[in-house]
Amino acid sequence: MPTRRSAWMNEDLDQLRKLARTFFERESVPHHERWAAQKQVDRDFWNKAGEIGLLCLSIPEEYGGGGGTFAHEAVLLEEQARCGDSAWGNSVHSGIVAHYINAYGTEEQKRRWLPKLASGESVGAIAMSEPGGGSDLQNIKTKALRDGDEYVLSGSKTFITNGAQADLVIVVAKTDPGQGAMGISLLVVETESAPGFRRGRVLDKIGLKGQDTAELFFDDVRLPAANLLGEAEGQGFVQLMQQLPQERLIIAVASVAGIEAAVDLTLAYVKDRTAFGRELIKFQNTRFKLAECATEARVTRAFVDQCIAEHLEGKLDVPTAAMAKWWASERLCTVVDECVQLFGGYGYMTEYPIARAWADARVQKIYGGTNEIMKEIIARSL
Numbered sequence: 001m002p003t004r005r006s007a008w009m010n011e012d013l014d015q016l017r018k019l020a021r022t023f024f025e026r027e028s029v030p031h032h033e034r035w036a037a038q039k040q041v042d043r044d045f046w047n048k049a050g051e052i053g054l055l056c057l058s059i060p061e062e063y064g065g066g067g068g069t070f071a072h073e074a075v076l077l078e079e080q081a082r083c084g085d086s087a088w089g090n091s092v093h094s095g096i097v098a099h100y101i102n103a104y105g106t107e108e109q110k111r112r113w114l115p116k117l118a119s120g121e122s123v124g125a126i127a128m129s130e131p132g133g134g135s136d137l138q139n140i141k142t143k144a145l146r147d148g149d150e151y152v153l154s155g156s157k158t159f160i161t162n163g164a165q166a167d168l169v170i171v172v173a174k175t176d177p178g179q180g181a182m183g184i185s186l187l188v189v190e191t192e193s194a195p196g197f198r199r200g201r202v203l204d205k206i207g208l209k210g211q212d213t214a215e216l217f218f219d220d221v222r223l224p225a226a227n228l229l230g231e232a233e234g235q236g237f238v239q240l241m242q243q244l245p246q247e248r249l250i251i252a253v254a255s256v257a258g259i260e261a262a263v264d265l266t267l268a269y270v271k272d273r274t275a276f277g278r279e280l281i282k283f284q285n286t287r288f289k290l291a292e293c294a295t296e297a298r299v300t301r302a303f304v305d306q307c308i309a310e311h312l313e314g315k316l317d318v319p320t321a322a323m324a325k326w327w328a329s330e331r332l333c334t335v336v337d338e339c340v341q342l343f344g345g346y347g348y349m350t351e352y353p354i355a356r357a358w359a360d361a362r363v364q365k366i367y368g369g370t371n372e373i374m375k376e377i378i379a380r381s382l
């Protein structure tokens with residue numbers, strides 16, 4: 001599909017795109033089926049990505065990161081989507097976890113944790129959602145109660161991306177259970193040295209088969225008080241609200257890249273496959289459907305590009321990020337569904353990338369805050 005070069009691209013980002021494309025083709029594509037079967041990427045994939053500098057691209061160099069911007073993260077996300085890799089949880093690791101530490105960590109915390117995330121020595125996860133609820137964060141049940149120089153963390157989390165492999169988990173907990181939002185803090189659990197920390201099942205999902213999504217349990221885990229992220233308790237909810245726009249933009253970027261990839265896959269297929277003695281592309285219905293899908297891709301790309309540009313200037317507001325997440329994920333599901341139809345029966349076979357893309361797409365409307373929550377946020381701003 002003819003795509004236009006995004007206005008935020010530059011030569012540095014072109015180089016990164018080439019590097020990422022080669023890396024994914026060589027180190028990711030050959031392993032997709034195996035990763036799906038084992039429900040996670042190989043652990044050393046993180047180290048390989050770290051070695052060539054693809055982790056923590058937008059974290060300052062002084063902490064081991066790439067010193068880039070969100071545009072660097074966006075290029076990496078686009079290339080990951082283009083190669084059909086829905087397994088690697090780097091958008092959580094680099095795009096979210098590292099940014100919480102960079103934004104709120106003390107100097108000591110940043111020096112302790114960020115270089116390991118950037119090299120791949122540590123894998124990062126963030127644990128907000130609980131079995132009893134993910135949307136209603138103010139009512140989480142996980143507690144972290146101060147006891148001398150320590151916190152005692154108890155509770156359970158579910159649906160946690162990178163949960164089985166994580167060495168460092170940012171846990172959202174109540175340090176003051178008597179309060180709502182103001183009682184929430186973020187605590188960092190270093191899983192190797194946290195007696196009472198347990199991992200549950202790696203969950204079976206309808207899509208994202210190779211992505212490690214797990215349950216985590218905290219049974220009176222004692223953490224040094226120094227593992228509270230930032231200087232003071234009760235900042236967690238504000239910190240979440242400040243970081244969630246980037247998380248939502250990440251989903252929007254991945255969604256638009258997914259739309260473009262689906263249209264490309266389908267164009268190749270309908271030019272090759274024949275029925276009634278001619279290529280599928282010759283049927284007016286096929287051409288009209290693809291014309292619609294290509295337009296959806298272009299419109300969504302224009303909006304997401306505008307959001308990226310605003311985010312690069314530090315101006316992306318919370319409702320606009322919610323609009324981007326809602327819009328792009330909805331369009332992704334619609335377009336991929338149309339594309340599956342054009343593949344006929346092969347579109348339903350998991351060995352076909354378009355079938356996997358269809359199953360992978362669905363979660364984009366659910367995680368990162370459901371699309372209903374996005375509409376609540378948008379509506380409140382009207």
Ligand SMILES: Cc1cc2nc3c(=O)[nH]c(=O)nc-3n(C[C@H](O)[C@H](O)[C@H](O)COP(=O)(O)OP(=O)(O)OC[C@H]3O[C@@H](n4cnc5c(N)ncnc54)[C@H](O)[C@@H]3O)c2cc1C
Nearest residue numbers: 126127128129133134135159160161366367368369370372
């Ligand atoms: C593959 C995957 C990976 C994930 N990764 C992570 C992760 O790394 N870390 C993490 O913390 N979480 C993660 N999640 C969890 C995800 O963020 C939650 O599933 C999501 O926020 C919804 O929470 P819930 O599942 O508890 O649904 P619920 O909150 O129970 O919602 C159920 C339904 O009710 C609707 N609803 C709820 N409240 C309202 C309202 N006020 N108005 C209208 N409708 C409402 C919702 O929109 C939804 O349709 C992941 C989930 C999946 C599936």
